[in-house]
Amino acid sequence: MMRLLHKFVYPLYTVAMLVLLSACSAEQDSPAPAGNSIATEQTPLITTEVTDNPFEQFDTGYSVRTLMNAIVQPNALEIWRAVRYVSTIDGVIEDVTPQTDEDWERLRTSAITLIEAGNALMIPGRVAEPADPDVEYPAYMYTSEEIQARLEANPEIWSSYIQAMQLFTQATLEAIERRDVLGLIETGGTINNACEGCHAKFWYRRDI
Numbered sequence: 001m002m003r004l005l006h007k008f009v010y011p012l013y014t015v016a017m018l019v020l021l022s023a024c025s026a027e028q029d030s031p032a033p034a035g036n037s038i039a040t041e042q043t044p045l046i047t048t049e050v051t052d053n054p055f056e057q058f059d060t061g062y063s064v065r066t067l068m069n070a071i072v073q074p075n076a077l078e079i080w081r082a083v084r085y086v087s088t089i090d091g092v093i094e095d096v097t098p099q100t101d102e103d104w105e106r107l108r109t110s111a112i113t114l115i116e117a118g119n120a121l122m123i124p125g126r127v128a129e130p131a132d133p134d135v136e137y138p139a140y141m142y143t144s145e146e147i148q149a150r151l152e153a154n155p156e157i158w159s160s161y162i163q164a165m166q167l168f169t170q171a172t173l174e175a176i177e178r179r180d181v182l183g184l185i186e187t188g189g190t191i192n193n194a195c196e197g198c199h200a201k202f203w204y205r206r207d208i
């Protein structure tokens, strides 16, 4: 959203300001008609400060946990559930594989979203949510403060797990684009190694 605003709204605003400024200087000799000053007094839609930090323009307000629940988990599940079967003692009763163009397109969207979620998770400043999660076994999880501290102390390890997730998902995306069901199962399964590797390092408590 911010990027869109920067791309489109800010240039438009700049153009609008230039037009207003030239209009103002043209009118300097004659007094401005009453009521005409409203446009020049408007507060800008966006104010951008030029800083040395290129990451300052990104919105990192959503926590790691929120991104996990809102983007990472649902899209990974979409991929993992694309091929499945239900079997009973009488044999396989339901055999699910992607069939239609829409099925494959949905998977493609999920893979791309998961890769991009990785980029969002790598933006410096992303935080662990302040409140402790309402987890089933809190003793086995680091607290949010501990997660935050681990995150800040190990940015390279954090990024390496994300890049692994992106790499495995990229291979999955290629299988999806080939419409290769077997490849989808094989590569899709590898994504979980990146999820669990990172959880084991940053989320699951190991000192108990």
Ligand code: HEC
Residues within 6 Å of the ligand: 064, 065, 068, 069, 072, 073, 076, 128, 129, 133, 135, 144, 147, 158, 159, 161, 162, 165, 191, 192, 194, 195, 196, 198, 199, 202, 203
């Ligand atoms: C780079 C590290 C990293 C990767 C990769 C990662 N996670 Fe996470 N995940 C975390 C951390 C850290 C937490 C704990 C966040 C918290 O509780 O503040 C978490 C929490 C979660 C949660 C729990 C949210 C909750 O409400 O308690 C889910 C679900 C989850 N991750 C799913 C996934 C899946 C699925 C993948 C892979 C497709 C994945 N994660 C990849 C770091 C990662």
